Amino acid sequence: MQFSAPLKSNSKKIMLLGSGELGKEVAIEAQRLGLEVIAVDRYQNAPAHHVAHRSYVVDMQDKNALLEIIYREKPDYILPEIEAISIDALFAAEDKGYNVIPNASAVSKTMNRKNIRTFAAEVLGLKTGPYEFVTTEDGLKSAAERMGFPCVIKPVMSSSGHGQSVAKSADDIAASWEIAKEARGDASELIVEAFVDFDYEITMLTARNGKETVFCEPIGHEQRDGDYVFSWQPMQMSDVAKQKSQEMAKAITDGLGGRGLFGVELFIKGDEVYFSEVSPRPHDTGMVTLITQSQSEFALHLRAVLGLPLGFTFYGDGASAAFKSEVHNYAPVVAVDDSLFTDNSFVRVFSKPEAHKGRRLAVALVFDEVEKALEQSRELITKIKDC
């Protein structure tokens, strides 16, 4: 047999910058291929730390601290897993010849709503809802009037819904301005978006390895307070909407470039598709692919990073439900009822060392027709408790 470019797995080292539950699955896939895994995060015993060869705890916003670890470990691939990270460190590492996934510029664009929105809408010409950027409360008021109510207000840099709000009328603007200060990141600039009255929203997982681009079946999801609670695959779409979604996902991922898997978030109304945002890494709503695909989004991400072939099979419908903590808890114990261990259900516990209200600690996965899988997964997360 002739191998054009065999994977010399033992000689490859990946460094995860951010070691949450998504990074943990990437680490497991890397371990399976015999790669060396270095996991970095701001706190000890982060999920991916448990499955790495070595782990580091460091302030992820500290450029010099991050570079020190990078220069010490000399990874072949640096995989940013979170947004709150020193982008200067990534540019500096890239300048020295390190391979940042997908590339430092793409990470920089996607971590800031202003950068990615203007790139998608104004450079690539992708369809989005109307939007404006503001830096003052008065600016917010007048932009909201122009967008109309309801409108969505978000800090340009934040994550998981922090600092976001929907203003239903001009009376809500003062409250929205205050909420925006809760941003995990930079609240000095806000995006004001017209509310897109979509029929449904999807994540189009898109992987590129430098030779080909592949799409996963569209993932439907339900968000609460800017955070996902349920996801399912496939989302039933018209052929036109699916085609447009793939074209948009191709355009934005080609525009960002580099290798890896991306989660392209789109709003769908009838046959119209609106670009919302994109993660240059596996997406939380994509955890459902752990059971629905022969190669999960995590496996595809790693294959794309390594430049390996991206073939995979869609096994069939499934759903995921996120289990979130209800209390603050040091060293939480996640209790999983026997009913989660059926022939078509799975549970993944992330082993986070600390819980707080709303923090995701586990996910329930069900392999069945979407409707049934969703119903069962809704039921199953009520059978998980943290104490």
Ligand SMILES: Nc1ncnc2c1ncn2[C@@H]1O[C@H](COP(=O)(O)OP(=O)(O)OP(=O)(O)O)[C@@H](O)[C@H]1O
């Ligand atoms: N303009 C909008 N119109 C209607 N719904 C919106 C709009 N913007 C956001 N939403 C809803 O809020 C959810 C979260 O918004 P968004 O994806 O922009 O932020 P996020 O996912 O919290 O950000 P991050 O990826 O940084 O965690 C969306 O998935 C969608 O359900």
Ligand SMILES: [Mg+2]
């Ligand atoms: Mg989002």
